[in-house]
Amino acid sequence: MRKLYSYWKYLLTLNVIIFLNLKLRAQSNLISEIEINDSVIYQTIDNFGASDAWSIQYVGLWPNAKKQQIAKLLFSKDFDDTGKALGIGLSLWRINLGGGSFEQGDNSHIQDEWHRGRSFLKLDGTHDWSALRGQIWMASAAKSFHVKDLLLFTNSPHVNFTRNGIAHASKPNRSNLSETHYQNFAQYLADAIQGFKSLGLQITYLSPFNEPQWDWIDSKQEGTSYKNQEIAKITRKINDEFEDRNISTLIDIPEAAQLNFLYQSSQKKPANQIFSFFNENSDYYLGDLENISHKVSGHSYFTTSPAIKLLGTRQNLKDTLDNYPDLKFWMSEYCILGDNYGEIIGNGRDLGIEPALYMAKVIHNDLTVANASAWHWWLAVSPYDYKDGLIYIDKNKTDGKFYESKLLWTLGNFSRFIRPGYYRIQVKSNDENLLVSGYSNGAEKVIVVINSESQTQKLRFLNMSPNFQPKTYITSTSSNLSLHDIQEKDYFILPERSITTFLIQ
Template sequence: MKKFNSAATGILFSALGFIPAQASTPVVFTVDTSRTHQEIDCFGASDAWSMRFIGEMPQQTQEDVARLLFSREVDSNGNPEGIGLSIWRFNIGAGSVEQNDSSHINPHTRTECFLTPDGTYDWSRQAGQRSFLHLAKKYKVPRILGFLNSPPVYFTKNGLATNTGRDGTYNLKEDKYNDFAVFIANVVTGLASHEGINLDYISPVNEPDGHWNWQGPKQEGTPATKYEIARLARILDKEFQSRGIHTRIIIPESSDYRCMMSVHQTGPDRGYEIQSFFSSDSTETYVGNLKSLPRLIAGHSYWTNTPVEYMKECRKALRDTLKKYNVDFWQSEVCIMANDEEIGGGHGYDRTMKTALYVARMIHHDLVFANARSWQWWRAAGGNYKDGLLYQYKSPENSSDTIVDSRLLWTLGNYSRFIRPGAIRLEVNREGTTDSDGATDPDGLMCSAYRNTDGGYVAVIINYSDEDIMTDIRGLGYGIWNLYRTSDEPEERLRLTGTTQNLESIMIPRRSVTTLTSGGIKAE
């Protein structure tokens, strides 16, 4: 467990457990490098809401957290120091902090707003979050995205950043669409001029199709119909184009894959999003011709990760719909929810492989069956709920906050640290089966493979089972391969466990995730 707090930094180690290899017939995976799938854009997480506070802790604590999230360096033993996130999500606040208790939002999920009531901008706000923007820049995180859960409170119909007391329409005054677009553009240019931070993407709405309509005190948020989203996207694109802003617009951060393909628990005005936004026949909502908006849709995988059979079928249906309309896809937010009963639901933080493996299976299915170009976790740090890569809490022996890592963090690193922007996913098949999904046994081994832009290969193997399993990987040539493992063994946090000159008879321990990486290698 890596552990540190706002007063001091320390790393706790214990001995590595030895897992004996048991003789068995290897499971053989064959990688077909001539059959390629999607390009990978990035892996990431967001600063909501903890970085507002962590970003104002002592600098050493901030550096420790940033190293775990962003670093691509290795220690003296060759072990990664961090998970090398390649996109960082910055929450652009709506002003619930300034409203205090009248905001109707819990204190720890409120946000500041750069815009003030008199129409001027206060660039000293969101200081903790801005600190992590600079740390992301220091570590050369290649992409930064700004996302908004609500328009500024000065523009909303109810004067709040939450939708309390309203229906399922956008909480934005009819005469404030242009002002909201100007605000977003000003934040983009303001961060560039005042902070030297360039936002590569803007996500102006978040889970607009959620059937709960964002009512209640939990956090900032608003529903919106697809007509309102299209209207905003067009106005925002016009503002960006007129000002020469090259930031790309990402929509709609759907709350559920089913809303992207059809209708789910709401009306048709908040469904069929892929078709509505990217089919030119959908004249009222078509945004596929906007210069600032890529032919890409973002959605969240909440509520679709169980049961396992449905997880796969849902993603295959999503993939088919995306292909029909020639649209790329980002899985842009997820954490553990109440329906994830296999691991006990979302309440109660879990630093073990129990949650980490469950999430690894989600990542695998999103990449392999939905062809996701990006995979992004919800919060970089959180409290006693399964929504943070890091766990932040007050320990009995220390009045200041303590922050510890988790196997979830390092398991995401099995992907994010090694599969870099521009990588291409490769076809993988399992010997002895004609099933095109043979590389995926959701209760056993799951294997995916990638080729980075430098020519190096990456294979990620999940062993969900309670048995050690021997495997051979064919089709990737020969050379020196590094093996990095995350498991519940004390020191196996993306640990370099060894090297091999071939990919035969590799033992994948029970309840673990192993990444194999090559440099430039010779072809077979």
């Protein structure tokens, strides 16, 4: 009996193997098809970006050759003689205006000194612009590479204005900024923008509130919560201050901690923020302010898995925004956090293709389902053992090595080619295993194809001329945004576990 059982188990295993082999053979002969329809147009893209928090305050002071190379990786749009990209061509750079915790040192109660934020405003009320010289250097480098937009963001008001005299809150569900200091905070932000301008840096956008849904009572970084009514009052103060000083910088709100806070109601968190700030029937309406940006910003954290949440959250956001035709959506911060239902974990630095493919999936859905007009990664340069950086460095304040990641080059498959002013166009695929999106500026088309499968895929473009020969740039296990010839007689071969950008002129 035992022998008979083993025999049938053997036959079953053999049949499964044969079935899988036949399936693989069938798939290997299948040619996926893509149809481009550039007469159907969706959102216009504003930018792709990343943040200087918190490492650039040190990296900007590293030896010149190293920090120049890091800047080139982030901002350059050039290629070498082989066609490999020298950088990912970011078109927005986020600058962290710290709340003074760096100057407080250990008295800030922020444990990791790399998370302590520098400010030009000193504790004694005087100004010192040299305090931000590392960040100023990198922002100036971004400008030299013709980065379109600079965005200034703050996680906490300056400690001179907070309730507890430090840059993170002490009590849950309570803002660390009292109403008596709203005007001081507005003046401080206006001073900062004019100070940057005096150094040759025009701040396009200001984001005064970061993830106001969280309490920020731990000692990990600067931060404070805000209620919607508080955000509205402070924003009006900032707008008035900007008008008085003829500052053209646009105010970017609300930097929601999760995308669902933009459209869902909640009794515990400041939520339903699109309605609160941009519906004329709301008590907190801000849409008529001169300096409001009409771009609602939110973070993609905690909404990327499982698939039903990934798609459903973004579809709900898009459906809500359909009622506000003058608004755009910016996905303004993301890195890989948590365990994501077993799909991927945030802990552990990984320079390889696995986190890059996960990032690519999030970018694709933010752009194609939620209609994001901008997409921003969190840390441009990270010293941590975490999946939070584009470039990684030794945790050394004065010098060290740096390491490129597939996350960097995968973002480049989008950011390098989809430039500000490009618009998303309709692209259809008959293969659900491929994630495909398309963009154009009228003169050229950019098609990004994500193949997460562990096997190559054949791909054919429909309704193209017989002499169709696009340039193809690939990020994979063996390639970093490099030019490749992957065209066969009548189809293209996509490498396994890869992101490919087709440039069609």
